[in-house]
Amino acid sequence: MSGSESYKLLFIGEPGAGKTTCIESLSDIAPLVTDVRCTDELARLKENTTVAFDYGELSLGDQGRLLLYGLPGQSRFRFMFDVVRENLLGVIVLVDAASSLALDGLRETLDAYESAIRELPCVVALNKNGKPPSALLEGCEALLRERGMVAPILVADARRREELVRMFDLLFMMIENGVDPKTPTGEATWH
Amino acid sequence: MTAIPHPAVLRIACHGLADEEVAALRRLLGLIQSHLPQPCTLAERGEAPDVLMVNLDTNPAPENTGSAAVVGCSLKPKQHPQGTMYRPIRAYQLLSLLTGFVGASKGAPTPTAAAPAPSEQRPVWRYRLRVWPAQAMDWQPKWWMVMSTIRSVPRTTEEISVQTGVAVDVIEQCIAELEKLGAIERESVQVETHESAPTPPVVDQRWRALTRRVGQILGFAR
Ligand SMILES: Nc1nc2c(ncn2[C@@H]2O[C@H](COP(=O)(O)OP(=O)(O)OP(=O)(O)O)[C@@H](O)[C@H]2O)c(=O)[nH]1
Ligand SMILES: [Mg+2]
Numbered sequence: 097m098s099g100s101e102s103y104k105l106l107f108i109g110e111p112g113a114g115k116t117t118c119i120e121s122l123s124d125i126a127p128l129v130t131d132v133r134c135t136d137e138l139a140r141l142k143e144n145t146t147v148a149f150d151y152g153e154l155s156l157g158d159q160g161r162l163l164l165y166g167l168p169g170q171s172r173f174r175f176m177f178d179v180v181r182e183n184l185l186g187v188i189v190l191v192d193a194a195s196s197l198a199l200d201g202l203r204e205t206l207d208a209y210e211s212a213i214r215e216l217p218c219v220v221a222l223n224k225n226g227k228p229p230s231a232l233l234e235g236c237e238a239l240l241r242e243r244g245m246v247a248p249i250l251v252a253d254a255r256r257r258e259e260l261v262r263m264f265d266l267l268f269m270m271i272e273n274g275v276d277p278k279t280p281t282g283e284a285t286w287h
Numbered sequence: 288m289t290a291i292p293h294p295a296v297l298r299i300a301c302h303g304l305a306d307e308e309v310a311a312l313r314r315l316l317g318l319i320q321s322h323l324p325q326p327c328t329l330a331e332r333g334e335a336p337d338v339l340m341v342n343l344d345t346n347p348a349p350e351n352t353g354s355a356a357v358v359g360c361s362l363k364p365k366q367h368p369q370g371t372m373y374r375p376i377r378a379y380q381l382l383s384l385l386t387g388f389v390g391a392s393k394g395a396p397t398p399t400a401a402a403p404a405p406s407e408q409r410p411v412w413r414y415r416l417r418v419w420p421a422q423a424m425d426w427q428p429k430w431w432m433v434m435s436t437i438r439s440v441p442r443t444t445e446e447i448s449v450q451t452g453v454a455v456d457v458i459e460q461c462i463a464e465l466e467k468l469g470a471i472e473r474e475s476v477q478v479e480t481h482e483s484a485p486t487p488p489v490v491d492q493r494w495r496a497l498t499r500r501v502g503q504i505l506g507f508a509r
Contacts, residue, residue, distance in 0.1 A: 103497070154504065155504075156500050156504065157500065159496065162501065217435075234421065236421065237418065237419075237421040240418065240419070241417075246416050246417065246419050246438050246439070248423060249419065257505075258506075264501065264505055265428070265505075265507035266431055266435075269428075269431055269435040269498075271498060272435070272494045272497075272498040273435040273436040273438075273451065274435065274436075274438055274439050274440070
């Protein structure tokens with residue numbers, strides 16, 4: 097494995113779900129954040145929003161780099177996914193568990209990124225509420241089940257690196273163990 | 288019943304196996320090494336082996352095997368004494384042979400040995416996860432590991448064990464819980480013939496090395 101190799105992880109989710117926060121917690125370069133002050137109806141909810149995408153990096157030494165991208169979950173931004181699709185290892189779907197519209201946000205994200213979430217190792221992370229109600233957990237599980245998506249649901253505070261580490265541990269278990277053994281070596285495909 | 292000896296390094300010699308089969312055995316040993324109770328290696332020329340792997344399709348069991356435990360392998364293991372392994376050697380059988388115990392008497396004239404093939408004892412199932420239940424967020428990481436291996440690829444408990452190093456009884460507990468929740472589906476595996484026997488899982492070293500590195504950097508252990 098050469099040091100120039102790069103792998104990507106993608107954070108997606110509704111506005112305010114915590115994508116920028118996650119990447120800021122993990123990146124070991126100053127993250128590129130294309131945030132602007134909210135001017136529309138979002139301004140009532142939060143000060144800044146990301147207009148294009150977030151980008152951060154985690155150096156893996158001689159094994160290259162892990163590139164961290166944050167993309168909005170709404171379907172109108174789906175075209176940006178093509179930019180990051182190559183060498184994408186996995187997806188983290190963020191849910192604003194403090195919002196009463198959390199399930200609507202998750203539904204939109206799952207539908208917009210359906211094929212990526214189905215094909216790649218994926219974790220759904222409930223953010224901004226350490227004790228989400230069981231109805232929300234059941235709702236998330238049902239949305240995944242209806243779509244035939246097999247993805248773990250975790251509670252994680254995006255501001256706390258150690259909670260993100262637990263999420264990464266789980267995501268990398270899926271990356272490490274999810275390769276179809278019938279696939280010829282070197283040609284990993286995901287199911 | 289004689290246990291496989293437990294010297295510091297367990298040496299395996301092959302009798303009647305083609306060069307590429309010996310090379311494959313060497314690779315399999317490398318893959319399962321970290322899950323074995325002691326280092327296992329192929330015996331060099333002149334070294335006394337602890338285990339003698341005999342190809343029963345081309346050779347009868349040798350008369351004089353010294354103190355080595357004899358293990359037979361065959362394309363059609365059912366036509367040989369119970370405990371004969373599949374040829375080509377399956378990772379899960381090799382793992383259970385080397386971690387467990389053999390039924391061979393030392394110096395017995397016919398190969399018996401080995402952990403019996405699962406197919407001869409009970410139906411073999413391949414499991415696949417249908418949903419990742421929300422309550423699994425509080426389960427132990429070993430169970431997460433098990434679930435990760437059957438998220439997209441159906442696998443038997445032995446294959447999961449080779450892939451993850453998690454003990455089969457822990458895997459079975461996890462599967463029982465998933466079955467209770469309706470979160471898992473299973474299909475039976477035909478292991479009657481050589482052709483339809485389960486494929487040994489391939490542990491992809493690239494993703495394993497990458498995972499280890501990310502774990503070192505972020506602070507999760509593997
Ligand atoms: N209480 C709490 N606040 C959080 C948590 N994660 C993020 N926040 C805050 O929530 C706000 C929104 O988080 P962002 O990371 O900007 O969300 P985003 O997904 O990047 O949002 P957009 O860029 O608008 O799509 C910020 O003020 C964060 O500090 C959390 O786990 N708990
Ligand atoms: Mg943002």
